[in-house]
Amino acid sequence: MALSAPLWLFGDQLGPHFHSTSEHIHRDVLLIESARVCRTRPFHRQKLHLVLSGMRHLAAELGERSTYLKTETYRDGLEQYGRPVLVFEPTSHAAERFVQRLLDEGVVLDVLPTPMFALSRTDFAEWAGNRNQFRLEAFYRDQRRRFEVLMAGEEPVDGVWNLDADNREPPPKKRSTLGVDPPWWPSEDDIDDSVRADLNALDLPTVGQDGPRLFAVTADEARKALQHFVSYRLADFGKYEDAVMSQDWAMAHSLLSVPLNMGLLEPLEVVEAAEQAWRDGDAPLASVEGFIRQVLGWREYVWHLYWHFGPEYLDRNELAAHEPLPKWFTELDGEHPIAACLSHTLTELNTRGWVHHIPRLMILGNFALQRGYDPKALTEWFATAFVDGFAWVMPVNVIGMSQHADGGLIATKPYASGGAYLDRMTDHCGGCEYNPKKRLGPDACPFTAGYWSFVHRHRDRLAKNHRTARQVSQMHRLADLDQVLEQESLSSPPPRPSVTS
Incomplete structure (x- = not known):
């Protein structure tokens, strides 16, 4: 059936199941490129490229069916367009509140259920x-x-x-x-060239390198x-x-x-x-x-x-982690004197805006968990630094799964590990300056020492959990525990070792 009202699509609603299905053929499609959205946060440069390229490619594909506007804000674009629109359920709490205001004002006629997920x-x-x-x-x-x-x-x-x-x-x-x-x-084309030129001209507060487009x-x-x-x-x-x-x-x-x-x-x-x-x-x-x-x-x-x-989930902080994210971490400085796995992961993220789930959880997340980085700030960083990160993607992944900041609503235990896990599941440790088997000394692995510091800091909570009680018992048997804790309190990350492990 043809719907007479135009459809306004956000930059993460670009597939044919949004605009061209057998049930709904939207003859008029509006796409708005908002300069303010692009500069609200320090997004990865390649993430901005992907979203803008996707929007512009869709406009070219739809041809006369589409109206593409470049404005300062979404509201500016809607006022310039001048017609009430339909929208699909947006993908963030902030966007949902904005759409609700537009619905109350009559700018949005109706909000349609998203086809982006199998379950409603x-x-x-x-x-x-x-x-x-x-x-x-x-x-x-x-x-x-x-x-x-x-x-x-x-x-x-x-x-x-x-x-x-x-x-x-x-x-x-x-x-x-x-x-x-x-x-x-994929192969880049003239649209990608135009996106790159426009992003260069805007001089946005991005993180990460520009690079060839790697994703569809x-x-x-x-x-x-x-x-x-x-x-x-x-x-x-x-x-x-x-x-x-x-x-x-x-x-x-x-x-x-x-x-x-x-x-x-x-x-x-x-x-x-x-x-x-x-x-x-x-x-x-x-x-x-x-x-x-x-x-x-x-x-x-x-x-x-x-x-x-709901949005209040972002404020969950059951482990009372309040350390600010260090600049070398948020700015993707893989050259900082840190373990090879962490340095390499930050470098990969800088280069491509993507690493798979284990570097996210067991290297980046594990390091942040051990050092008590603020989980809300960490969630925001994950959402902006990763090319597949959107507002809905990261809270459960970071607050719940990675940082255990929700107190166990979704995971039965914190995902913390020492260097032994990383030595087994990665090939980083063999060439690293730090020794995954050592928890004390200038060449002690920051993940191994950090793990025992984490267990000690949360020993009362972990002792009550049948999945982590054994680790607390092991910690109490460490003869050098006091020295490990003192070392961790003085260095985060630790200084470079004087010898290669």
């Missing part, structure tokens, strides 16, 4: 009910049942819901890369990236999804978080493509299940809990 907000509210804890596994299983994904009748295929245990291999030894087919790469920004590109991943990389994804290789930043990851979070792909489209690969015998179940859990499980879970918990 209404259905999630029914699932959440009166729960006071929200475990991913329960939600994920319900998603599988509801959408009949990897199911054999009422039971999961092969009788197993979760194949995580098969997807925890460390990086292969004596290899610098995983050796899989490279990801699908059109629906056609996103479909190509999805098909390439499913055909050539999905089979190798699961086994090493938690491993980190310093010379192979993409490994077998899909790189679909950007097009998914810009609204270019429908989640069930992605899930069905992965499931079909398993049914066709082209990818093992462990890889397919692990990938589907990321898309149909975690991504949907994070979105819905963002709305369920």
